[in-house]
Amino acid sequence: MFGQVPPTPYDITFSLFGIPIRVHPMFWLIAVVLGWAAQRPDLIVIWVMCLFLSILVHELGHALMSRAFGNSPHIVLYHMGGYAAYQPTYGHSYWKSIAILIAGPFAGFLLYGVSKLIAYLYFQANVIPTVQVQFALIQLEWINLIWGFINLLPVYPLDGGQILRDVLSLLRLRGALTWTFRVGFLCAILVAILFLQRQAIYPAVFFGFLAAMNFKLHEESSRY
Numbered sequence: 001m002f003g004q005v006p007p008t009p010y011d012i013t014f015s016l017f018g019i020p021i022r023v024h025p026m027f028w029l030i031a032v033v034l035g036w037a038a039q040r041p042d043l044i045v046i047w048v049m050c051l052f053l054s055i056l057v058h059e060l061g062h063a064l065m066s067r068a069f070g071n072s073p074h075i076v077l078y079h080m081g082g083y084a085a086y087q088p089t090y091g092h093s094y095w096k097s098i099a100i101l102i103a104g105p106f107a108g109f110l111l112y113g114v115s116k117l118i119a120y121l122y123f124q125a126n127v128i129p130t131v132q133v134q135f136a137l138i139q140l141e142w143i144n145l146i147w148g149f150i151n152l153l154p155v156y157p158l159d160g161g162q163i164l165r166d167v168l169s170l171l172r173l174r175g176a177l178t179w180t181f182r183v184g185f186l187c188a189i190l191v192a193i194l195f196l197q198r199q200a201i202y203p204a205v206f207f208g209f210l211a212a213m214n215f216k217l218h219e220e221s222s223r224y
Contacts, residue, residue, distance in 0.1 A: 005078045016108075021056070021061045024078035032146065034080075034202060043135050049141040052077070055112060056145075058151075059084045061107025065100045080206065094170040101159045101166070105148045112144035153191065155210050156184040156217065181218035185211050 005024055034138040035047030055077055062084035063073040073086035084104070088097075115137050122129050144221070152160040155190065161184045168176035188211035195204035 005076055016056075016060065017064065019060070019067070019076040022074070022076045023052075024076065025054075026079050026084070027077045030079050038135075042132060046132055046136050047139055050143060052134055054108060054140065054147075055082050057111045058082075058104045058108045058148075061103040061105070063099055064107075065103035067148040069100070071095050079171075094166045096161055097166050098170075101163050104159055105152055108144040108148040108151075112141055112148065115140035115144070150191075153187055154183050155188045155191070156180055156208070157215055160196070161214075175221075178218060178221045181214045181221060184214035185218055188214055 007022065008023040008025060012022055026169050029177045029208060031048040031051050032044060035044045035051070036042050038047055048203070056075070059075045059077070059082050063075055063086070064085060066073040066086045066213060070084040070089045071092075073084050075084050076082055084100075091157075119129075120140075124135075151158050152163075154164040155161045156165065161180060163174060164181040168179055173179060192204045192207035195207060
């Protein structure tokens with residue numbers, strides 16, 4: 001999300017569907033910190049696994065769509081998220097870029113649907129799932145639905161912010177980047193305030209950081 005991350009000796013690497021994947025050690029650390037409120041070790045582990053699965057599926061959505069357009073993507077998971085990087089090939093366009101960006105949240109929504117289906121099957125079978133299963137299903141639903149929509153907010157460099165940039169560029173709006181950062185700054189400030197009102201400190205700090213980033217990028221883009 002925030003640029004290329006250099007490899008470390010402690011990275012975990014593997015591939016899925018022929019797409020190289022690298023997990024930075026900071027991903028696990030931040031995931032544990034975010035899930036510490038669960039208090040119980042088993043629930044913390046489940047939270048980390050749910051976060052890992054959700055972000056991996058999200059990035060696979062981007063990567064698979066990118067490969068469908070002839071690119072060679074790779075995925076990196078780190079800090080509070082990750083990215084699917086690729087070098088655009090001949091014929092790349094704003095439309096293709098938008099399709100690649102939308103594919104990530106769409107994959108997450110599909111995973112949300114799978115978690116809801118599992119919960120429905122438990123209900124239909126008249127079986128009460130264990131505490132661990134209930135916790136996992138709730139986390140999968142929350143991460144992939146709520147954060148899926150949040151990720152579509154027009155705040156750069158979230159998917160929504162990048163989609164806004166490409167749409168404005170597609171419309172040939174003068175100063176498309178400047179407007180992208182301007183909208184991103186205002187939206188991030190509002191979302192940070194909303195999270196603060198609900199005493200959700202981590203997401204409030206996150207969007208405060210995004211607001212500062214968009215403000216800086218706006219100032220830089222305004223000079224040209």
